[in-house]
Amino acid sequence: MVPILLSSYLIAVAFVVADIREGEEPNKISFEENAHSFIPSELKNAVENLDIENSLQEVENIAISAEKSRKEGILPTEYADELHNRMVVILEVITEQLKDKINAYRFLNSKGVDRIITPIIGINHDPLRKQLLILIKTLFNVAPITTNALIPISVVDKLLDIFENDDNLALKAHALDIMYVWLPNNPVIQARVMKLKGLESFYNQISKLDITVIHTLVDLFNKILAEHVRARKTQTQRNKEDYEMMQIYQMIGLIERMSTPQVCNGLLNILEALMSFKNDHIQISPLIFELVKNTKPFCLKMYKGNVKAIDLFEKLYKFVSNWHNRDLMVSIGLNITEVITVIEDFAINLKEHENRDEF
Numbered sequence: 001m002v003p004i005l006l007s008s009y010l011i012a013v014a015f016v017v018a019d020i021r022e023g024e025e026p027n028k029i030s031f032e033e034n035a036h037s038f039i040p041s042e043l044k045n046a047v048e049n050l051d052i053e054n055s056l057q058e059v060e061n062i063a064i065s066a067e068k069s070r071k072e073g074i075l076p077t078e079y080a081d082e083l084h085n086r087m088v089v090i091l092e093v094i095t096e097q098l099k100d101k102i103n104a105y106r107f108l109n110s111k112g113v114d115r116i117i118t119p120i121i122g123i124n125h126d127p128l129r130k131q132l133l134i135l136i137k138t139l140f141n142v143a144p145i146t147t148n149a150l151i152p153i154s155v156v157d158k159l160l161d162i163f164e165n166d167d168n169l170a171l172k173a174h175a176l177d178i179m180y181v182w183l184p185n186n187p188v189i190q191a192r193v194m195k196l197k198g199l200e201s202f203y204n205q206i207s208k209l210d211i212t213v214i215h216t217l218v219d220l221f222n223k224i225l226a227e228h229v230r231a232r233k234t235q236t237q238r239n240k241e242d243y244e245m246m247q248i249y250q251m252i253g254l255i256e257r258m259s260t261p262q263v264c265n266g267l268l269n270i271l272e273a274l275m276s277f278k279n280d281h282i283q284i285s286p287l288i289f290e291l292v293k294n295t296k297p298f299c300l301k302m303y304k305g306n307v308k309a310i311d312l313f314e315k316l317y318k319f320v321s322n323w324h325n326r327d328l329m330v331s332i333g334l335n336i337t338e339v340i341t342v343i344e345d346f347a348i349n350l351k352e353h354e355n356r357d358e359f
């Protein structure tokens with residue numbers, strides 16, 4: 001008993017240290033970190049593992065029973081639904097428990113990922129899938145490094161599938177929220193996503209998403225693009241790991257893809273959706289300018305003579321150069337000088353081409 005406890009204690013300590021070191025990046029859900037007060041109690045309160053363990057077993061048993069009845073085809077779907085709904089209730093309880101960092105490590109140490117997440121994510125029952133996504137999201141927010149280390153890469157395939165093919169907007173949003181935490185600074189997962197789907201599948205979803213989800217998507221895109229620009233600029237690789245990472249970034253080739261018509265047009269559609277003109281009122285957000293700024297080196301040339309782009313940037317320029325809007329722009333944290341310079345560049349360059357065509 002003692003060696004087992006000791007080893008799980010050491011694993012917990014190692015992961016806690018790792019999570020604290022990298023957990024400094026602000027996550028969507030913030031949590032109190034107080035590692036020192038709980039590490040000793042990890043040993044003392046080993047008995048409390050039973051709570052998580054019991055819940056895990058309960059879910060497992062129901063899952064086995066549901067799977068059995070499904071395979072045998074002997075029970076009506078209503079019964080399967082009932083079993084799935086019972087699982088939802090227990091998953092809700094587990095999710096609540098996971099908000100406590102200690103419990104999150106208990107869950108991970110008890111192989112919760114293999115026992116619960118991997119088998120259940122394949123079950124096609126919306127409320128169950130939704131609760132499982134919330135559970136995964138909670139794990140990533142509470143214990144990002146450990147979760148990243150233990151969750152199988154194949155889960156991202158499932159997330160993409162949900163994001164792309166599920167009609168349920170809430171499920172799409174949860175799947176994206178998980179990718180929002182999982183993908184940044186994680187070129188291995190990014191490579192998987194790009195290999196499976198590329199960026200196109202993301203653009204294709206735009207018309208089906210609401211504005212909050214689009215915001216998350218664009219925010220994620222901005223982050224990852226900045227990460228790639230940074231990584232590709234860095235010439236020195238300190239060690240073998242750095243070198244391997246660099247190779248993965250090169251293999252993903254996001255920078256190379258950025259200047260393609262598919263990507264630039266996709267981004268234009270996103271920009272259009274983000275600005276969502278309603279009665280000449282533009283919904284403005286820092287995210288729009290971040291996106292515009294990021295795409296400028298890649299897409300400005302591509303947009304020349306593009307009617308939609310000309311129209312969009314003209315409206316945007318009219319808005320930012322109108323002094324009536326200064327207070328609003330300052331209030332959302334924009335650097336007006338910078339914003340006007342960038343938008344003006346677009347507005348002028350795109351039209352120059354149009355004029356040349358006309359004469």
Ligand SMILES: *[C@@H]1O[C@H](CO)[C@@H](O)[C@H](O)[C@H]1NC(C)=O
Pocket residue numbers: 335336337338
């Ligand atoms: C605003 O942007 C301009 C141009 O990029 C820059 O020179 C200036 O330092 C920025 N101001 C602030 C307060 O960041």
